[in-house]
Amino acid sequence: MLTLGISTSSGKFAIVFGIEKKVLYSSDNLKLSENKDIRKLVETGLSKIGKTVDDLSSIIVDNGPGGTSSVRTGVAFANSLAYALNIGVAPVSSLELLGIEAFDKFHKPVICSINSTKGNIFVGLFDKNELKSAKYGKIETILPDFLTFSDEFVLIGHQSTRIMELSQDKTYTDTNLTFANVETLLTKSHLFNDKIVKFPKYIIPITEENYQ
Amino acid sequence: MSDIILGIETSCDDTAIALVNSNGEVLSSVVSSQVDIHSEYGGIYPEHAARAHIHTILPTIDLAFKKAGVKPQNIEAIGVTRGPGLISSLLVGLNTAVGLGMGWNKKVIGINHLRGHLRSADLEQQRVKYPATILLVSGGHTFLAYMKDINDISILGTTRDDSVGETYDKVGRMLGLAYPGGPAVDRLAKEGNPNIAFPRPLLNSKFEFSFSGLKSAVSRFLAANPDALQADVAASFVQAVMDVLIKKSHNALKNYRSKSFVIVGGVAASPQLRQQAEKLCNKMKVELCLPPLKWSTDNAAMIALATWDYIKLNIHKEPIAQLQLPIFEF
Numbered sequence: 001m002l003t004l005g006i007s008t009s010s011g012k013f014a015i016v017f018g019i020e021k022k023v024l025y026s027s028d029n030l031k032l033s034e035n036k037d038i039r040k041l042v043e044t045g046l047s048k049i050g051k052t053v054d055d056l057s058s059i060i061v062d063n064g065p066g067g068t069s070s071v072r073t074g075v076a077f078a079n080s081l082a083y084a085l086n087i088g089v090a091p092v093s094s095l096e097l098l099g100i101e102a103f104d105k106f107h108k109p110v111i112c113s114i115n116s117t118k119g120n121i122f123v124g125l126f127d128k129n130e131l132k133s134a135k136y137g138k139i140e141t142i143l144p145d146f147l148t149f150s151d152e153f154v155l156i157g158h159q160s161t162r163i164m165e166l167s168q169d170k171t172y173t174d175t176n177l178t179f180a181n182v183e184t185l186l187t188k189s190h191l192f193n194d195k196i197v198k199f200p201k202y203i204i205p206i207t208e209e210n211y212q
Numbered sequence: 213m214s215d216i217i218l219g220i221e222t223s224c225d226d227t228a229i230a231l232v233n234s235n236g237e238v239l240s241s242v243v244s245s246q247v248d249i250h251s252e253y254g255g256i257y258p259e260h261a262a263r264a265h266i267h268t269i270l271p272t273i274d275l276a277f278k279k280a281g282v283k284p285q286n287i288e289a290i291g292v293t294r295g296p297g298l299i300s301s302l303l304v305g306l307n308t309a310v311g312l313g314m315g316w317n318k319k320v321i322g323i324n325h326l327r328g329h330l331r332s333a334d335l336e337q338q339r340v341k342y343p344a345t346i347l348l349v350s351g352g353h354t355f356l357a358y359m360k361d362i363n364d365i366s367i368l369g370t371t372r373d374d375s376v377g378e379t380y381d382k383v384g385r386m387l388g389l390a391y392p393g394g395p396a397v398d399r400l401a402k403e404g405n406p407n408i409a410f411p412r413p414l415l416n417s418k419f420e421f422s423f424s425g426l427k428s429a430v431s432r433f434l435a436a437n438p439d440a441l442q443a444d445v446a447a448s449f450v451q452a453v454m455d456v457l458i459k460k461s462h463n464a465l466k467n468y469r470s471k472s473f474v475i476v477g478g479v480a481a482s483p484q485l486r487q488q489a490e491k492l493c494n495k496m497k498v499e500l501c502l503p504p505l506k507w508s509t510d511n512a513a514m515i516a517l518a519t520w521d522y523i524k525l526n527i528h529k530e531p532i533a534q535l536q537l538p539i540f541e542f
C-alpha cells in the first residue's frame with residue numbers, strides 16, 4: 001500500500017513516500033528539494049525505505065498552479081509512472097494543499113494565493129476541507145467577493161501581505177508560508193482518494209485556462 | 213536482448229511515438245499533429261505546444277503499443293528526444309519517458325533529434341548509400357551534412373538565422389495563406405512567374421545559409437507593390453530559395469565524394485526542390501534519395517532508429533533537455 005506524493009509547483013521538487021497516512025520518507029527533510037532530477041529523488045527515497053517501484057500502489061501529484069514547467073514535469077512523470085505500473089494517480093491543486101495545511105493549523109477560513117503571469121493571481125477560498133471558491137485575475141478584483149464569507153481569515157501564499165493592506169477591516173492570521181509541505185499529500189491522503197484516476201484518464205496541470 | 217525500441221519525440225509541435233526493431237522495421241508510428249491548434253495562431257506558441265503534449269502523450273503511447281501488438285516488457289529501451297527543440301515541449305516527452313522507464317525497468321536514452329533526421333532515410337529499408345551528402349530542410353532546421361557512414365557525421369553548413377521552413381511559413385503569412393505556409397506557397401508559386409529579383413543570401417559562401425534577408429526583401433516588396441501578382445511573388449521567392457539550396461548542395465557534392473544525395477525535412481515535400489535536386493543529381497552522377505515524407509518530417513521512428521545506433525556503440529546520454537545540441541554530438 002505504498003503511496004508516492006510529488007509536489008513541484010513551487011519550482012522546487014519534493015517527494016514523499018508513505019503507507020496509509022504514515023510518512024516513511026520525505027525529500028524535504030534531506031534538503032534535496034533543489035534537485036530537479038525527479039527520477040533521482042524517487043530512486044533515493046525508495047532505497048532509503050528499502051522498497052522498489054513495484055511496491056507502489058498509488059501516486060498523488062500536486063498539479064499546480066505554480067511554476068508552469070515544473071508542474072508539467074511532475075505531472076508528466078506521475079502520469080507515465082502510474083500508466084507503466086497500472087496504478088491510480090490523484091491530483092491535488094497546490095491551492096487546496098495550501099488551504100488544507102493552513103486550515104489544519106488554525107481552523108478558520110483560508111485565503112490562499114499563488115502568483116501567475118502579468119500580475120494575475122490564482123486565489124482560492126478554503127474552508128472545512130473544501131475549496132469553496134477559486135478565481136483567477138487581479139487580487140483587487142477578486143478579494144471583495146471572498147471577504148463576504150467571514151470576518152476572520154487565515155492567509156497563505158504569495159499575496160498574504162497585499163491582502164492585509166487591501167482590506168484592513170478584517171482579522172487575519174498570517175501563516176507566513178508561500179508553499180505547502182509535500183508531506184500534506186500523504187498525511188491527508190484520505191481527502192484525495194475519490195480523485196484517483198487510472199488510464200485512459202490521467203492528470204492535466206492546472207493553468208489559467210482550466211482554473212475556476 | 214529484446215529487439216524493439218520505444219521512440220518518443222516531442223521537440224516541437226507533434227507528439228510522436230514509434231516502436232522500431234533493430235533492422236529499422238517500423239512496427240508502429242503514431243504522430244498526433246497539433247496543426248489545428250497552431251494554425252489558429254499562425255504559428256507555434258511553445259506554451260500551447262507543451263499543453264497539447266501533456267494531453268496527447270499517454271494515449272499516443274498506448275495506441276502505438278496496440279498498433280504494434282507489442283507489450284512493454286518486450287522493449288529493449290526507450291529513446292527520447294533530448295534536444296534541440298522547445299524546452300517546454302521536450303520536458304513533457306523526457307519526463308514521460310523517465311516515468312515509463314522507471315515503471316517498466318527499462319533504460320532511457322536521451323537522443324539528439326538531428327541524428328534522428330539524419331538516420332530517417334534508412335527507416336524500413338536501407339536506402340542511403342554511404343558516403344552520403346544530406347540536406348535537412350524543415351521548419352526547425354536547415355543544414356548540409358556529410359556522412360562517411362552512419363557514425364561518422366560532419367556538418368558542412370547550417371543557417372545563420374531562419375530555417376527554410378520558417379521562411380516559407382512567414383512568407384505564406386505575408387501572402388495571406390494558411391499555416392503551415394510551405395505547401396500553400398509552393399502551390400501558389402506554380403501559377404506564377406519568377407520575375408521578381410529577390411536576393412539569394414550568402415550565395416557565395418560555400419555551405420552556410422541565411423534566409424532572414426530574403427524574408428525581409430519579400431516583405432519590403434509587398435509593402436511597396438501592393439498590387440503585385442501574389443503568384444509571381446510566391447514563384448520568385450521559391451526560385452530564390454531553390455537557387456540557394458541547389459547551389460550549396462552542388463558545392464557539397466563537388467567537394468565531398470558521395471554515393472547518395474539525401475533530402476529530409478518537411479521542405480523535402482516541395483515539388484520544386486525535388487525536381488531541381490533530380491537535375492543536380494543527374495549532372496553530378498549521384499543517386500538521389502528521397503525517403504517517404506512520413507519519415508522526412510518529425511516522427512519518433514527516426515528517434516528509435518537513432519537509439520539503436522547509441523545502443524550498438526554503447527553510448528548513453530541522460531534524458532535531460534537541451535535547447536541547443538550540435539549535430540556531431542550523440
Ligand SMILES: [Zn+2]
Binds near residue numbers: 325350353510
Ligand atoms: Zn525536426
